[in-house]
Every structure is written in C-alpha cells, then in structure tokens.
Amino acid sequence: MSTYLEAPVETERRPLSIAITVARLALIGVALVVVAGAFAYLGGWLSPNNLTPARFTDAFERVDGVHAGFRRNHAKGVGVSGVFESNGNGARFSKAAVFHPGRVPVVGRFSLSGGQPDVADGADAVRGLGLQFNLPDGEVWRTAMINLPVFPFRTPEAFYQRLVASKPDPNTGKPDPAAVQAFLDRHPEIVQAMNVIKGQPLASGFDNSTFHGLNAFRLVNSTGSSVPVRWVLTPMQPFEAASTASSVQDKNYLFDALIAQIHRQPLRWQLILVIGQPGDPTHDATVAWPAGRERVDVGTLTLDRVDAEDTSAATDINFDPLVLPAGIAPSDDPLLSARSAVYSQSFTRREGEAKQPSPITPADVHRGD
Amino acid sequence: MPAQPRFPAVSRLLHWTMAVMVLIMLCIGVAMVVSLGDYHALVSIHRPLGIAILILVVVRFVNRLINPPPPLPATMSRAERLAATASELAMYGLMLVLPLVGWGMLSAARYPIVLHGSVHLPFILPHNAVLYAVLRKAHTILAYLFFLTFMAHVGAILFHTLIVRDGMLRRMAP
Numbered sequence: 001m002s003t004y005l006e007a008p009v010e011t012e013r014r015p016l017s018i019a020i021t022v023a024r025l026a027l028i029g030v031a032l033v034v035v036a037g038a039f040a041y042l043g044g045w046l047s048p049n050n051l052t053p054a055r056f057t058d059a060f061e062r063v064d065g066v067h068a069g070f071r072r073n074h075a076k077g078v079g080v081s082g083v084f085e086s087n088g089n090g091a092r093f094s095k096a097a098v099f100h101p102g103r104v105p106v107v108g109r110f111s112l113s114g115g116q117p118d119v120a121d122g123a124d125a126v127r128g129l130g131l132q133f134n135l136p137d138g139e140v141w142r143t144a145m146i147n148l149p150v151f152p153f154r155t156p157e158a159f160y161q162r163l164v165a166s167k168p169d170p171n172t173g174k175p176d177p178a179a180v181q182a183f184l185d186r187h188p189e190i191v192q193a194m195n196v197i198k199g200q201p202l203a204s205g206f207d208n209s210t211f212h213g214l215n216a217f218r219l220v221n222s223t224g225s226s227v228p229v230r231w232v233l234t235p236m237q238p239f240e241a242a243s244t245a246s247s248v249q250d251k252n253y254l255f256d257a258l259i260a261q262i263h264r265q266p267l268r269w270q271l272i273l274v275i276g277q278p279g280d281p282t283h284d285a286t287v288a289w290p291a292g293r294e295r296v297d298v299g300t301l302t303l304d305r306v307d308a309e310d311t312s313a314a315t316d317i318n319f320d321p322l323v324l325p326a327g328i329a330p331s332d333d334p335l336l337s338a339r340s341a342v343y344s345q346s347f348t349r350r351e352g353e354a355k356q357p358s359p360i361t362p363a364d365v366h367r368g369d
Numbered sequence: 370m371p372a373q374p375r376f377p378a379v380s381r382l383l384h385w386t387m388a389v390m391v392l393i394m395l396c397i398g399v400a401m402v403v404s405l406g407d408y409h410a411l412v413s414i415h416r417p418l419g420i421a422i423l424i425l426v427v428v429r430f431v432n433r434l435i436n437p438p439p440p441l442p443a444t445m446s447r448a449e450r451l452a453a454t455a456s457e458l459a460m461y462g463l464m465l466v467l468p469l470v471g472w473g474m475l476s477a478a479r480y481p482i483v484l485h486g487s488v489h490l491p492f493i494l495p496h497n498a499v500l501y502a503v504l505r506k507a508h509t510i511l512a513y514l515f516f517l518t519f520m521a522h523v524g525a526i527l528f529h530t531l532i533v534r535d536g537m538l539r540r541m542a543p
Contacts, residue, residue: 042400
C-alpha cells in the first residue's frame with residue numbers, strides 16, 4: 001500500500017481508457033446502490049407486509065376511525081391526580097426511589113378500551129388506569145394497567161390479527177363470526193385466557209376495580225440482585241358486582257360515578273408486588289402465575305382530583321410501560337417493546353392533530369365541586 | 370505534484386469514530402421506527418449515542434480551530450470546492466442539530482431522556498404537544514437529509530479516488 005501511496009504522480013495520472021472509466025463509475029454506482037439498499041432494507045421499505053408500529057396503529061384507525069387528538073386505543077378517559085405513599089416494603093426488591101418510604105406525586109388517567117372517545121360506557125369495555133409516578137430525583141415511572149387478570153394475547157401479532165378480525169362487517173355491522181372463530185382456533189391460549197377473565201367477577205365501577213400491570217418486569221435491588229415481578233392495584237373501596245340487569249344505562253355512567261366518588265372522598269388502592277419464582281413465565285401475559293406467590297403490599301395510591309381531558313396533565317402523557325426508573329427493568333415479554341413502539345406511534349399522531357373537545361367535558365367533571 | 374498533505378491524527382481519529390457512530394445512528398433510527406420487538410432495545414442505544422455524537426461534534430469543532438484542515442487538492446474546480454465546503458458545513462450542522470432536535474422533541478413530550486440507569490438529561494423545552502409534533506417531523510426530515518449528504522460525501526470521495534485519482538482519500542485515510 002505504501003509503495004502505491006508514494007508512486008510517482010505521473011504514472012498514477014495516466015488517462016484512463018473509456019472502458020475503465022465506465023467500469024469505475026459503475027463500481028461507484030453499485031457501491032452507492034448497495035448502501036442505499038441496506039438503508040432501505042433496515043427501514044422496512046423492502047418488506048411491506050411486516051407488522052410495524054404504523055401498521056398496528058392503522059389497524060386501530062380502520063376499526064374505530066380517526067378521532068383527531070385522541071389516543072388510538074383507550075380513547076375515552078378522564079385525568080386524575082394524587083399521591084403514592086410508599087411504606088418502604090418494596091425497597092427489599094428494588095432500588096427505585098418510588099419504593100423508599102415516603103410520598104411521590106402521581107398523575108393518571110382512567111379509560112375505556114377502544115378508539116372511540118365518545119363511545120357509550122359499557123360493562124364489556126376493558127377499564128384502564130395509566131399512572132405516572134414523579135420520583136424526587138426527576139426520574140419517572142409510568143405504567144398502563146387494565147382490569148383483566150391476564151392479557152388475552154401473547155404476542156403483538158396475535159393482538160393485531162384479533163384487531164383485524166374484529167373489524168365490523170359493513171353489511172351486518174358486526175365482526176365476521178367465522179373469521180373470529182378461525183382466529184381463536186389458531187390461538188388456544190386466547191381461549192384459555194378468556195376463561196380466566198370470565199371467571200373473575202366484574203366490579204361495578206372504576207373505583208372498586210382491581211388493575212393489573214399484566215406484563216412481567218424485573219425488580220433490581222441495591223445489591224444488584226433481580227426478581228421477576230408483576231404488579232396489581234387492589235381497591236380499598238368495597239367490591240360490588242356490576243349489575244347484570246340489561247337496563248339502559250346513562251352514556252357516561254362509569255365515568256360519572258367515578259367523578260362523583262372522587263368529589264366525595266379520595267379513592268385508594270394498595271399497590272401489590274407479586275414476586276415471581278424461578279420458572280414462572282415472564283414472557284407470556286396470557287398465563288397467571290401460580291397461586292401462593294409472595295404478595296408484598298408496598299404502599300397506597302390515593303387519587304383525590306379528577307380533570308377532563310381538555311385540562312388534565314395526563315392528556316399529553318404517553319403511558320409507555322417502558323418508561324421505568326432505575327430499579328425496575330423490562331422482562332423478556334415481547335408485548336412490552338411492542339406496546340412502547342405502538343403507544344409512541346399513537347402519541348406522535350395525536351400530538352400533531354388539532355385537539356377536539358373531550359366528550360367528558362370540564363363541566364361534567366366539575367359538577368358538584 | 371507534491372504528495373497530498375494529510376489531516377492531523379486527532380482529526381482523522383475524530384472523523385472515523387464519528388463516521389461509524391453516525392452511520393450506526395442513521396441505521397438504528399430508520400430501523401427502530403418500523404420495529405416492534407426490537408424497538409425498546411434500539412431506542413435505548415439511540416438516545417445515549419445521539420448525546421455522545423452531540424458532545425463529540427463540539428470537541429471536533431474545537432479541534433478544527435486548533436488543527437485546521439489541509440488545503441483542498443489543486444485538482445478541484447471552484448464549483449467543486451464550494452460543493453465540498455457546503456456539504457462539510459451541512460454535516461457539521463446536522464451532527465449538531467439532529468441530537469438537539471431529538472433532545473428537544475423528547476423534552477416537549479416529557480419523555481425521560483435516560484442515558485444509563487438513573488442518569489438522565491434535563492428537559493430543554495416546555496411540555497408542548499405542537500412543539501413535539503413539529504420537532505418529531507423535523508428529526509425525520511433532517512435524518513434523511515443527513516443520509517443523502519452522507520451518500521454524496523461517499524460518492525464524491527469514490528469519484529476522486531477512482532476517476533480523478535488526486536489522492537483525496539489519502540488526506541483522511543486512517
């Protein structure tokens with residue numbers, strides 16, 4: 001190489017023949033095309049059928065329509081805020097400051113599943129609670145929980161296929177039962193999970209619902225040792241079963257009840273860490289861990305304020321389940337990264353849209369203040 | 370014609386280190402936005418790597434003042450010199466602006482900007498949906514612009530090395 005570098009300039013600068021010039025230009029072209037091709041491959045342009053965050057979010061939009069400014073799933077909701085008071089019991093498992101004894105402010109959002117912000121409240125809809133714990137040193141912990149004891153889908157692909165199969169047929173107004181059945185036949189784990197879900201009595205409202213984090217995580221303590229964990233919020237409001245009567249309820253009956261309850265007195269939940277044992281599945285949210293796992297009560301969540309989406313601090317928060325403080329880490333559950341990716345896509349779309357007024361208005365929320 | 374003067378060793382080290390970092394960064398960026406399963410792992414690299422590039426481009430700018438680059442080869446026309454200077458300026462600018470836009474957009478969305486463990490950056494912009502949306506779009510557009518500039522840079526160097534044969538690559542060769 002060095003002899004080449006020091007070769008006399010005259011020999012190096014001998015004019016190239018036309019053939020060699022063309023060949024060299026072609027070489028440059030090929031090199032650039034290869035680089036551009038690799039970039040296009042990584043960017044997914046060469047695999048238009050891969051499931052991406054954008055295509056996942058498109059599926060929500062196809063099923064429920066585009067409602068500018070609203071979340072693509074769990075679109076209907078109200079903001080809440082309050083405080084989490086840690087009793088220090090969690091510090092044994094995790095070094096996260098949220099588990100030190102003391103209080104941290106919390107912003108949250110109650111919601112119903114589906115992409116329609118003005119859907120009528122119903123017992124069938126999944127109830128959600130997104131929370132953001134603001135830790136003292138500027139760290140943040142976000143979690144998005146629902147009132148199901150297990151999640152029906154093991155993988156993002158299964159969730160996506162169910163979403164596609166649930167799109168109402170334009171002729172009947174209902175999902176195609178054959179498509180749904182064919183889908184369930186391919187996914188026995190969903191049928192099993194649905195049986196677990198149906199076996200749990202449904203609570204009458206948001207206030208007495210148990211909320212599950214569903215996905216497994218890992219807690220890391222100050223000595224660096226880690227345990228698998230799932231978390232649950234158990235209500236301190238007494239359980240009351242949802243009415244089975246088929247009487248027509250008010251369109252916002254679940255949210256109206258929640259608003260009235262918070263105005264009456266703060267609502268409280270205990271945060272329970274369920275500590276997994278070696279061998280407990282951490283990659284499969286459709287399966288509950290065996291009974292008898294250690295359950296540690298780590299503190300009390302108190303929600304004492306409710307706000308409409310138009311004014312709530314929760315509206316512009318993406319309750320990404322992988323926004324975690326040091327001391328809480330993701331597990332190998334494939335849903336976690338996918339949730340993070342799709343939530344981010346939904347967030348980016350809605351933040352770029354002109355916000356529409358929330359169907360649950362500030363006047364609804366502050367009635368009786 | 371005398372042998373081409375070379376860039377000082379520090380400048381060459383910075384150039385090749387950052388070249389690798391920027392290329393990895395562009396690849397991660399374009400891959401993570403279409404990924405479900407690897408999204409989190411890629412984002413977790415993308416953020417601290419972007420901040421590392423931001424720090425290094427400042428170091429590189431200071432180094433450029435201390436160690437000025439050698440003059441361009443005499444084979445280059447006025448127009449070529451202009452194009453070279455413009456593309457160099459564009460790359461310096463993008464290496465500075467892209468991480469800042471990324472930091473700014475995460476700030477406006479109130480996404481914590483975690484570097485490692487509990488180490489995180491402060492927010493540099495207020496919590497604002499429109500600001501986030503605009504910066505998020507700008508981040509993508511500027512990144513594609515960077516990729517095009519990178520391609521032009523590589524194409525020009527290959528052209529000079531294989532066709533003009535003025536030893537341009539030797540100025541920066543490791």
